[in-house]
Amino acid sequence: MSEALARTDPVSGLAFAGQGVTLSLAGPMARFSLRTRQPEALEQLLGIELPRKIGTSHDGAACLGPDEWLLRAPAGTTLAMGTGLPLAITEVSERSVCLIAEGARAAEVLAAGCPLDLDRFAVGRATRTVFETVEIVLLRTGDMRFEVEVWRSFAPWLSMALESAARPLR
DSSP states (O other), X not given: OGGGOOXXXXXXXXXXXXXXXXXXXXXXXXXXXXXXXXXXXXXXXXTSOOOXXXXXXXXXXXXXXXXXXEEEEETTOOOOOOTTSSEEEEEOTTTEEEEEEESTTHHHHHHTTOOSOXXXXXXXXEEEEEXXXXXXXXXXXXXXXXXXXXXXXXXXXXXXXXXXXXXXXX
């Protein structure tokens, strides 16, 4: 029965453009929560190299903790589950959406609700943090581009909050 249900995006494809920033919704993607204390086993199973330093990312994988990664891949990607190996792979594709903030004011707009010093947040960094009280995973994917992973249920609020921060005070 669930195959017949169509998932709708919680926010429009383009929430805001102007004032030095564009806020948009990323396209569909597959997401996997990866957990292991033996990253070599996970790398061998998946055929990828995982970033080992917490807060770094490359090739779609972000190291969020000493034994935790978020892997983002093209929509429809499937992974071997590693049965019998000392690891856990959980598909979380439908849990989150990705909002993109890009432009000269992207860091400023995110700083309106995020406690991190985004001027010192290097390209390639990734971390779990908050925007006001909402948990997000923040990735800096370019000099003026940030990707914000947020749970689907919080996406409409976060989109509105980012848009409000992007608009000039009147």
